[in-house]
Amino acid sequence: xxxxxxxxxxxxxxxxxxxxxxxxxxxxxxxxxxxxxxxxxxxxxxxxxxxxxxxxxxxxxxxxxxxxxxxxxxxxxxxxxxxxxxxxxxxxxxxxxxxxxxxxxxxxxxxxxxxxxxxxxxxxxxxxxxxxxxxxxxxxxxxxxxxxxxxxxxxxxxxxx
Numbered sequence: 001x002x003x004x005x006x007x008x009x010x011x012x013x014x015x016x017x018x019x020x021x022x023x024x025x026x027x028x029x030x031x032x033x034x035x036x037x038x039x040x041x042x043x044x045x046x047x048x049x050x051x052x053x054x055x056x057x058x059x060x061x062x063x064x065x066x067x068x069x070x071x072x073x074x075x076x077x078x079x080x081x082x083x084x085x086x087x088x089x090x091x092x093x094x095x096x097x098x099x100x101x102x103x104x105x106x107x108x109x110x111x112x113x114x115x116x117x118x119x120x121x122x123x124x125x126x127x128x129x130x131x132x133x134x135x136x137x138x139x140x141x142x143x144x145x146x147x148x149x150x151x152x153x154x155x156x157x158x159x160x161x
Contacts, residue, residue: 021072021073021074021079021080021107022072022073022074023070023071023072023073023082024070024071024073025069025070025071026066026069026070026071026081030069030071030078031062033071033078034062034069034071034078034081035055035058035059035062037078037080037081037097037099038058038061038062038081038095038097039053039058040099040100041097041098041099041100042058042097042131045131045133045134046131048131048133049131049132049133049134049153049154050152050153051131051153061095062095064094065083065085065094066083068083068084068085068086068094069081069082069083069095070082070083072098072107072111074102079098079099079101079102080096080097080098080099080102080107081095081096081097082095082096082111082115083095083096084115086119086122086124087124088124089123089124089125090124090125090126090127091115091118091119091122091124091125091126091127092126092127092128093112093115093126093127093128094128096108096111096112108136108139109139109142109143112139112140112143113143116143116144116159119159119161120161122161123161124161125158125159125160125161126145126158126159126161127148127156127157127158127159128140128145128156128157129154129155129156129157130154130155130157131153131154132150132153132154132155137155137157140157141157143159144159144160145157145158145159146158146159
């Protein structure tokens with residue numbers, strides 16, 4: 001991979017009135033798509049935050065808790081990733097990414113609201129990390145997350161049940 005995110009073609013845009021997405025567990029076969037998706041959706045935020053964008057960093061982040069990854073599908077074609085770890089007292093949204101054609105439609109908000117509801121019913125806190133340069137922070141705050149701490153690149157956010 002060259003690090004541009006353009007080596008693996010991403011799905012073409014679909015109509016706004018498309019049916020709901022389905023999901024399935026990620027497999028090693030999905031790694032090229034998921035790596036390209038991560039590069040395409042995260043490089044701008046990472047650069048703006050002063051963080052690394054090399055292929056090794058992207059792959060390490062993708063492979064972290066890969067067993068928790070679900071591929072989001074539209075008519076069988078991959079269009080995104082949802083990765084959530086679920087432990088007894090705390091759930092962690094590790095990654096949520098959608099191809100650009102699917103962004104801005106409320107899909108990410110709906111997925112997060114679904115996970116937040118499940119975490120609440122389980123009595124678990126829900127946490128996530130967001131890069132300081134990523135405007136998704138506003139969405140997370142609307143969904144009840146608050147900043148618990150920060151580091152040089154990101155905010156660590158939490159939502160109580």
